[in-house]
Amino acid sequence: MTGSIVLRGGRVIDPANGVDRVADLVLGKDKVLGLDVPEPDGAQVIDCKGSIVTPGMIDLHVHVYWGGTSLGVKPESFADKSACTTLVDAGSAGPGNFTGFREHVIEQSRVRILAYLHVSFAGIYGFGGTIMVGESHDMRLMAAREAAAVASAHPGVIVGIKVRIGAHASGPSGIAPLDVAQDVADRTGLPLMVHIDEPPPSYSDVVARLRKGDVLTHCFRPFPNAPCHGDGRVRDAVLAARERGVIFDIAHGMGSFSWDTARKMDAAGFRPDVISSDIHAFCIDGPAHDNLNVMTKFLALGWSVEDVIAAASIAPAKVLSRPDLGHLGKTAQPEASVIRLTPGTVNLADVTGEIMSHDSLLTPVGTVSGGKWHPA
Structure with a gap:
């Protein structure tokens, strides 16, 4: 055969x-x-x-609009490095440039690429080594009509709506871009993936707004804006969000995974739903490297091999509502x-420079x- x-x-x-x-x-x-x-x-x-x-592993948070954005990496080489068969781009492209992303990268790749569409018209356009312009700073870029139209035009490829919130990403706009993204998600019937960085707004303020099936990405951030108090207690809004069915995604990246936070959350019995890399051009050589490296960090925390594989296979498949992925059934x-x-x-280095060793x-x-x- x-x-x-x-x-x-x-x-x-x-x-x-x-x-x-x-x-x-x-x-x-x-x-x-x-x-x-x-x-x-x-x-x-x-x-x-x-x-x-x-099962074919899934990285729920990557940036693979290579050549179209400064943070994009080549999907095939990264998929090989991470042993993934599905990559989910987390908002690299917005409605103004998604067609190019689909035609020049997604459709040309042997790797399955799905995407969260950024509500910002140009996606993540100002992310570089010397230039950092948060695409949610200017509310004029929040393209609700265009995002809804583009998302509706690419069913099955666009799996949700992305927005980035925080002092770096949204700055003077605060939490307002989330209002626009939620309106688009409501219009299209798609879930949200929401980035947080440093406050304002706070982790609690953002997660309190999310619905069942929405993804809070960068969930084990370091201080400030960690999901737990200094004494290790998980924030009430985080616990309430989990009860509602909000998905908690690691998305390690360049600034979003801390050993201190991970140890405290693990001690409190709060595990992330999904392990993902947030790989991009500025963290592929460390500290994230690839999703196998991030999975190894959870082995170092005491997870079993079975647990980390589940968090990178069937768990993201369920987030994506793809019953044909993440398992080896018929x-x-x-x-x-x-x-x-x-x-x-x-x-194994976190984003603060702390190192834990594993065998x-x-x-x-x-x-x-x-x-x-x-x-x-």
């Missing part, structure tokens, strides 16, 4: 279906054939002994990620998508 691939002898971990065992995963070109089933004639066999085979896309838990001391690092081996094996 042309396009069939056998991932032989790996430890298959499929949290959505409760699978964790050594097996041969057989993927057809158009469907998952199953575990330890007869191999189709002509199938390509990949030796996965000593590796971990997972209804899933025939995609898989192959990774390895490589032993050896690794120093191993998750590293990429390759992915299967589109009926092809893509080695890392």
Whole structure:
């Protein structure tokens, strides 16, 4: 069967279906054939002994409008580095330039790219090494009509509306851009992804506005604007938001993951729903590196391998309302990620410069998508 691939002898971990065992995963070109089933004639066999085979992993927060924005990275090279088969761009493009993003990047890529559309007309346009202009500073850029029209014109590719709020992102506009983004989300029936940075507004003020299915990204920020008090108590508004069904996404990036916050939240029993990288041109060489590096940081916090895989596969698939992603059942896309838990001391830096060491690092081996094996 042309396009069939056998991932032989790996430890298959499929949290959505409760699978964790050594097996041969057989993927057809158009469907998952199953575990330890007869191999189709002509199938390509990949030796996965000593590796971990997972559902095609999903990075819920990336910036891959390469060539169209200063923060974009090349989707294929990053997907290989992170062993992902789906990348979700978090608002790099707005309604003024989304068509170019779709035509020149999304449709040209072998990697599945979905997108949150920025409510700002030009997306994230002023993010650089020496220039930093928050696109939500000027309310004249909040393009409600245009965003609603563009989102409606690209169903299935645009999965939500993005807005960035905080002293850096929205500055004098404060929380007002969130009003516009919520109006667009209401009009289109799409969820929000909301960025926060330093106050004002406060973490509590922002998260108190979010609805079930909305994503609060950069959820384990350092002080100031952390999700917990100095003594480790989780803020009441954060707990209330979780009760409402708000999604908490790591989105490590250049400034949004702190060991201090992570330890306090973990001690309080508050885990993020999704592990994502917020990869862009200014954090790909550290401190975020890739989503496997971010997942390793949660291993260092005491999570199991199964837990971190779930947070980067079935959890983001549910956020995206994509029942065909994030698992290895018969209804899933025939995609898989192959990774390895490589032993050896690794120093893991947060965005404040604090380092925690761990005894191993998750590293990429390759992915299967589109009926092809893509080695890392």
